[in-house]
Amino acid sequence: MSPKHVIYKKLSRDKSVGVYMGKRDFVDHCDSVDPVDGVVLIDPEQIKGKKVYVMLSCTFRYGRDDMDVLGMAFRRDIFLCTRQVYPPLQDKECSIHSKIQERILRKLGDNAYPFFFEFPDNLPCSVALQPAPTDEGKHCAVEFEVKAFCAENQDDKAQKRSSVRLAIRKVQYAPDKGGAAPSGETTCEFIMSDKPLHMRVSLEKETYYHGEPINISVDIDNSSNRNVKDVSVSVEQITNVVLYSNDKYVKTVAYEETTDTVPPGTSLKKVYTLCPLLNNDNRERRGLALDGKLKHEDTNLASSSIVKEEVLKEIMGMLVTYRVVVKCNAAGMVGSSEVAVEVPFKLMHPKPVPGDEDTTDLVFEEFKRSYLKGVVGDDDESPAEP
Incomplete structure (x- = not known):
């Protein structure tokens, strides 16, 4: 039996856009960082002529959003990059895809479009300060997120029903060669x-x-x-x-x-x-x-x-x-x-042994919305659907 490769999948509420990614942990090797890539699946009838964008963000939170007072924000965007994926700005057959992207694209068909981001080399890794059991809301943390949404242009405020957010992590592994015993x-x-x-x-x-x-x-x-x-x-x-x-x-x-x-x-x-x-x-x-x-x-x-x-x-x-x-x-x-x-x-963490993308079967794992306020890593702030 071939080994399985989990594909992380999450759809917007109105099913207009969905994000598919082969991993959620991206490694900082110090001299380079794994690129963030995946596939967006769209429903042309739901989009109704709008454009589809994907955003990669790195945010530093140091308080709850509802604590903002006197115009003072308790979050800061360290990095923000937005790409248009539909209509594609280049022929997707000509763009460079990872092996997992190619397999997802073949699986999803003509309404699937790839996206690709490169991390700057000066971004922090994912980390969070643990809140006390009685604390509520989001707390001090460095968070990364991939967001797909449809809008007339990328500066429009995305409607929650037509957007999907997926939390990811930027991690570091132990170097191959350690220093002298301290x-x-x-x-x-x-x-x-x-x-x-x-x-x-x-x-x-x-x-x-x-x-x-x-x-x-x-x-x-x-x-x-x-x-x-x-x-x-x-x-x-x-x-x-x-x-x-x-x-x-x-x-x-x-x-x-x-x-x-x-x-x-x-x-x-x-x-x-x-x-x-x-x-x-x-x-x-x-x-x-x-x-x-x-x-x-x-x-x-x-x-x-x-x-x-x-x-x-x-x-x-x-x-x-x-x-x-x-x-x-x-x-x-x-x-x-x-x-x-x-x-x-x-x-x-030790470096994991790399897998062989050519010999794996794709297994799609749907992300269910957690709606647990105060849990570091919530990837949707919306109220639960009935």
């Missing part, structure tokens, strides 16, 4: 102590995959006269909202507190293991950065942001980084001092 260390000298305390923390590699355990090597050489206790290890997610302000969110996503002690004149060498996940402890924590969510699909902690050197960080919306933090208390006669070491690392 490490960090500190040396602390104390009053009334002739010798210092030295702590070194190291990881096995620079990049970890989502769901992969992280082994943290801790080496404490306590030559001081202090008693070191309460060793704790944690993984922190740091999210910098850089587009409209410099808000910074630091959230602990994995944590272990131990009773390990290092008396004066002794040392400790130990490996601790943590696995940062969007599990029960983190699933409802407000302010956690998540990879962009589509409809009811589950998601995960946001991947680390990789930004080209020449790209302005301000346009990236939100930047996500991770670090391991090891802390301990050095207790003495004149009080207690906290000693900490931070080690940065990357948390990402």
Whole structure:
């Protein structure tokens, strides 16, 4: 049996236009980005002489639309590009199609028209800050969307009945070659102590995959006269909202507190293991950065942001980084001092194995409208149909 290739399909309410796409995740390879392509199916009788357009947008939201006050918008369009697909501006037989587009066009017939967009190389990836369970409406997120609509011209306001919106994601995968295994260390000298305390923390590699355990090597050489206790290890997610302000969110996503002690004149060498996940402890924590969510699909902690050197960080919306933090208390006669070491690392998805488009059967999956307000990735804001 041939493997199946899912084609994502969504029709407007009046069935005048429909969008068909071979995927909803588009990969930023750092040196290039997957183009966004698909097919629009039209109903000439429903269109009644109007034109059909497809729009690709990247929007940064930092509040609910109904909170707009004094003309101040709580959303900003980072990128907007509109193409006319019907009547076609060029012979569709002469345009360049992907293999999946060609198969969809053959399947849908004469009223199907291809579309194609290229991402600029300075756009952020899909990411969203997790709202609290009691929050309502859309919240801080970088969202991508493909919209097809019919109108007299592209500047006309599209009627909801004659338009269809499909949320997509721009994602990054771990690079083929990682950097050197990261490490960090500190040396602390104390009053009334002739010798210092030295702590070194190291990881096995620079990049970890989502769901992969992280082994943290801790080496404490306590030559001081202090008693070191309460060793704790944690993984922190740091999210910098850089587009409209410099808000910074630091959230602990994995944590272990131990009773390990290092008396004066002794040392400790130990490996601790943590696995940062969007599990029960983190699933409802407000302010956690998540990879962009589509409809009811589950998601995960946001991947680390990789930004080209020449790209302005301000346009990236939100930047996500991770670090391991090891802390301990050095207790003495004149009080207690906290000693900490931070080690940065990357948390990402591995590159998937590419499929063979020539040997797959097409399976059309219809997108049902969710109408769940406040769920990141809603791709239709209209009220539910009866």
